[in-house]
Amino acid sequence: MDVLSGLMQGFAVALQPVNLLWCFLGVILGTVVGIMPGLAPSGTIAMLLPLTFAMNPAAAMIMLAGIYYGAKYGGSTTAILLNVPGESASVVTCLDGHQMARNGRAGPALGIAAIASFIAGTVGVLGLMLVAPPLARMALAFSSPEYFALMSLGLAMVVLLAGRSLVKALLAMLVGLWLSGIGTDLFSTTSRFVFGQLELLSGIDFVVVAIGVFAIGEVLACMEVRGQGQLLPVPRGLRNLLPTRRDLKDSRFAFANGSVIGFLIGVLPGAGSTIASFISYGVEKAVSRRREEFGRGVVEGVAAPEAANNSETGGALVPLLTLGIPGSTTTAILLAALVLWGFKPGPLFISDNPALFWGLVASMYIGNVMLLVLNLPLVPLFAQVLRAPGYVLYPLVFGVSMVGVYSVSGSLFDLGLLAAFGLLGYLMRKLDYPAAPLILGLVLGGGMERALRQSLMMSDGSLSILATRPISAVMLSLALLILLIPLFNKVNSWRLRALEQNGGVP
Amino acid sequence: MKQPVKKVLFATVFAVVGLGLCAPSVLAQGYKPTRPVELVVHTGPGGGSDVLARAIAAMMEKENLLPVRLQVLNKPGGGGAVAAAYMAEKKGDQNTIGLFTGVWLTNPLTSDKAKVTLKDLTPVARLVLEPALIAVKADAPYKSLGDFIAAAKQKPGELKQSGGSITSRDNVVRQLLQQETGARWTFISFPGGGERIAALLGGHVNLMVIEPAEAGEHIRGGNMRVLAQVSDTRLPGFPNVPTLKEAGFDVPVVPQVRGVVAPPDIPRQNVAYWEDVFGKLTKTQSWRKFLADNQFEDGYQNAAQLSKFYEEFTNKMRDILKDAGIKTVG
Numbered sequence: 001m002d003v004l005s006g007l008m009q010g011f012a013v014a015l016q017p018v019n020l021l022w023c024f025l026g027v028i029l030g031t032v033v034g035i036m037p038g039l040a041p042s043g044t045i046a047m048l049l050p051l052t053f054a055m056n057p058a059a060a061m062i063m064l065a066g067i068y069y070g071a072k073y074g075g076s077t078t079a080i081l082l083n084v085p086g087e088s089a090s091v092v093t094c095l096d097g098h099q100m101a102r103n104g105r106a107g108p109a110l111g112i113a114a115i116a117s118f119i120a121g122t123v124g125v126l127g128l129m130l131v132a133p134p135l136a137r138m139a140l141a142f143s144s145p146e147y148f149a150l151m152s153l154g155l156a157m158v159v160l161l162a163g164r165s166l167v168k169a170l171l172a173m174l175v176g177l178w179l180s181g182i183g184t185d186l187f188s189t190t191s192r193f194v195f196g197q198l199e200l201l202s203g204i205d206f207v208v209v210a211i212g213v214f215a216i217g218e219v220l221a222c223m224e225v226r227g228q229g230q231l232l233p234v235p236r237g238l239r240n241l242l243p244t245r246r247d248l249k250d251s252r253f254a255f256a257n258g259s260v261i262g263f264l265i266g267v268l269p270g271a272g273s274t275i276a277s278f279i280s281y282g283v284e285k286a287v288s289r290r291r292e293e294f295g296r297g298v299v300e301g302v303a304a305p306e307a308a309n310n311s312e313t314g315g316a317l318v319p320l321l322t323l324g325i326p327g328s329t330t331t332a333i334l335l336a337a338l339v340l341w342g343f344k345p346g347p348l349f350i351s352d353n354p355a356l357f358w359g360l361v362a363s364m365y366i367g368n369v370m371l372l373v374l375n376l377p378l379v380p381l382f383a384q385v386l387r388a389p390g391y392v393l394y395p396l397v398f399g400v401s402m403v404g405v406y407s408v409s410g411s412l413f414d415l416g417l418l419a420a421f422g423l424l425g426y427l428m429r430k431l432d433y434p435a436a437p438l439i440l441g442l443v444l445g446g447g448m449e450r451a452l453r454q455s456l457m458m459s460d461g462s463l464s465i466l467a468t469r470p471i472s473a474v475m476l477s478l479a480l481l482i483l484l485i486p487l488f489n490k491v492n493s494w495r496l497r498a499l500e501q502n503g504g505v506p
Numbered sequence: 507m508k509q510p511v512k513k514v515l516f517a518t519v520f521a522v523v524g525l526g527l528c529a530p531s532v533l534a535q536g537y538k539p540t541r542p543v544e545l546v547v548h549t550g551p552g553g554g555s556d557v558l559a560r561a562i563a564a565m566m567e568k569e570n571l572l573p574v575r576l577q578v579l580n581k582p583g584g585g586g587a588v589a590a591a592y593m594a595e596k597k598g599d600q601n602t603i604g605l606f607t608g609v610w611l612t613n614p615l616t617s618d619k620a621k622v623t624l625k626d627l628t629p630v631a632r633l634v635l636e637p638a639l640i641a642v643k644a645d646a647p648y649k650s651l652g653d654f655i656a657a658a659k660q661k662p663g664e665l666k667q668s669g670g671s672i673t674s675r676d677n678v679v680r681q682l683l684q685q686e687t688g689a690r691w692t693f694i695s696f697p698g699g700g701e702r703i704a705a706l707l708g709g710h711v712n713l714m715v716i717e718p719a720e721a722g723e724h725i726r727g728g729n730m731r732v733l734a735q736v737s738d739t740r741l742p743g744f745p746n747v748p749t750l751k752e753a754g755f756d757v758p759v760v761p762q763v764r765g766v767v768a769p770p771d772i773p774r775q776n777v778a779y780w781e782d783v784f785g786k787l788t789k790t791q792s793w794r795k796f797l798a799d800n801q802f803e804d805g806y807q808n809a810a811q812l813s814k815f816y817e818e819f820t821n822k823m824r825d826i827l828k829d830a831g832i833k834t835v836g
Binding site: 042043045046049050053139140141142143144183184186187188190191194198199201202203269270319323324325326327329330331332333335336339340342344345346347348349450454457458460 | 550551556561564568578582585587591617663664671693694696697704705709710711722723728729799800
């Protein structure tokens with residue numbers, strides 16, 4: 001009943017016309033930020049912060065949160081259409097999303113992404129509303145050893161992301177892990193692999209590598225084929241531009257899996273939406289009956305990561321609002337905003353400011369509906385982009401990529417890196433190395449190294465800390481199991497072959 | 507925090523009139539920014555310096571102290587080295603200023619990659635000193651800092667403290683206490699402030715050095731207990747918590763310091779202009795409230811005083827780091 005009356009109070013706040021307007025502005029702005037690669041919600045919110053001082057804090061919070069979850073909706077657009085990940089969590093969406101576009105199914109891919117975002121976004125808010133305080137306390141049980149185990153589990157997904165050759169996938173992953181080591185070491189403040197370049201002191205931005213390897217690499221490879229006119233098929237008729245009943249049915253489990261995994265990982269202050277989307281993609285593939293079709297454009301390969309990415313937002317707000325602990329850059333800025341407005345975020349924040357909390361929760365339900373209504377009609381429109389002939393589309397991808405990378409850091413050095421990683425992506429494609437494991441290694445490497453070293457400091461150098469803590473032990477065993485799957489498959493195929501040779505007699 | 511439109515309008519009208527009146531004095535100084543000024547910080551959005559910078563930008567606007575906008579520019583990396591190097595590159599640029607913190611001073615002492623010191627840039631003003639608290643989890647057995655030290659002596663290296671990088675104030679305080687008492691405990695670096703608190707509340711570490719504003723709510727919520735304050739006098743928000751000296755530990759108080767620098771080679775009159783603007787800022791009502799909300803101490807010093815402070819601080823820190831066995835350069 002507490003929840004119900006709180007929610008009623010929240011809707012009373014969120015449904016005020018002014019707040020509806022701010023919510024609408026927030027989600028529109030968020031969508032735009034999400035679509036533009038390189039523009040991150042964190043930077044946008046930080047930029048708008050001084051403007052919010054003249055606003056009512058509830059309205060300001062509703063708008064800023066709208067930017068935060070709105071950006072997650074938009075991120076899939078360029079990933080699907082141009083193979084340019086709009087934000088870090090959209091890398092996984094590229095895998096099947098862009099393949100769907102190449103198969104002439106860009107519309108359904110965009111549509112499923114919007115629907116998955118809506119369902120998962122709503123599930124995330126539900127979780128935030130119902131289980132926030134107890135869950136936040138549980139999340140505190142997670143420390144460095146558990147984070148290391150979680151990231152190992154994520155890294156084990158490489159088995160599922162591998163193409164024909166597991167060895168090549170593992171090699172690509174190692175390169176990614178190495179790239180993550182470039183920059184300043186947190187523990188000793190010494191620099192590693194910077195070759196005297198000041199720009200490398202802060203490490204290589206993940207966006208540069210992802211856009212280079214995915215987008216530029218792909219364009220370079222495509223340019224080899226001299227073609228005329230339209231490159232990718234775009235079917236006519238609205239019916240073909242929206243997901244079919246069958247697509248929705250195929251994605252049912254992906255919606256649920258992504259929503260739950262995304263929310264749970266979001267609650268952990270040290271994980272992040274990229275890990276959430278990788279893991280839910282891996283889980284989806286592991287349980288799928290058409291595992292071998294993943295990576296060639298299956299609809300659930302878009303639904304799972306997009307769902308995870310969106311419910312992560314609700315999860316990430318849990319430690320922020322119940323403990324005053326931010327888990328990501330964006331939540332750190334939201335925390336700063338709360339402090340600057342004169343609030344005291346911490347364990348008593350919700351009970352001190354029920355109107356603000358419930359108003360935010362209610363506005364997120366409303367905002368998610370707004371986003372769905374806003375995004376679905378845009379799908380057929382966006383799909384038309386692919387009608388453009390190669391001589392228009394390729395420069396467009398180059399342009400979007402370069403603007404995206406430059407807007408992250410404003411440094412020309414990063415544009416040079418982009419070119420280098422574009423070439424790397426092209427070579428990897430030619431030599432049949434999968435790109436996703438490289439990105440996975442890069443995303444997880446830094447956090448994984450840190451977590452391992454922190455764990456070893458906690459245990460005074462003994463690795464047993466990873467096995468004796470139950471949560472970490474379970475996750476590490478799971479990771480090991482995933483790594484062993486290909487072996488089982490191999491044994492199984494030997495057995496089957498043996499069976500055949502014996503004429504079917506066991 | 508509500509700011510009715512009417513009030514804003516009034517403020518603007520007043521400000522415009524006010525600016526008109528004081529224009530001659532500004533002109534007399536000969537320099538006035540004519541286009542938006544970049545305020546360089548060494549953290550990403552949401553970091554301590556970034557938040558302070560954005561608060562300053564907002565207050566400048568609210569109090570109409572600047573004819574142009576302040577734009578925050580994030581140059582993270584290398585523990586401040588990237589931002590400092592960027593400032594050095596902007597030699598003579600009249601539309602760039604930066605916000606420095608203690609790590610801009612300590613980093614060049616330990617990293618040979620961080621070549622730019624405050625001396626190579628133009629000091630403008632010191633703004634705040636941030637005191638700190640030493641906190642444990644509420645259900646920890648330590649009732650005083652003495653209890654903790656005694657426990658650490660019994661089990662050398664087994665107790666843990668969460669904090670930032672090894673050149674951060676957190677670790678310096680630990681080093682000083684270890685030297686003073688002979689106790690030994692482990693320091694674990696976490697990049698984000700949130701992770702440090704989570705590690706303490708989850709019981710994975712035993713102690714942390716925390717900012718008063720951050721700790722306040724966790725104490726009120728019954729999650730944390732404060733053992734001592736890293737400050738010369740007791741903070742108004744914590745009248746019952748002893749300072750380090752009162753708790754029986756005679757170690758130097760290391761302040762976290764934040765202030766403003768300009769690029770090298772800018773005209774003397776520009777420094778005077780910025781000194782004046784920030785001096786005015788620190789006298790405003792908004793600034794007072796900001797300091798009180800965050801429990802910061804007013805640490806205003808002008809350019810000359812700041813240069814002197816820099817010398818003393820650097821020498822003191824070099825000794826502390828050396829004594830702590832951290833390799834220093836330069």
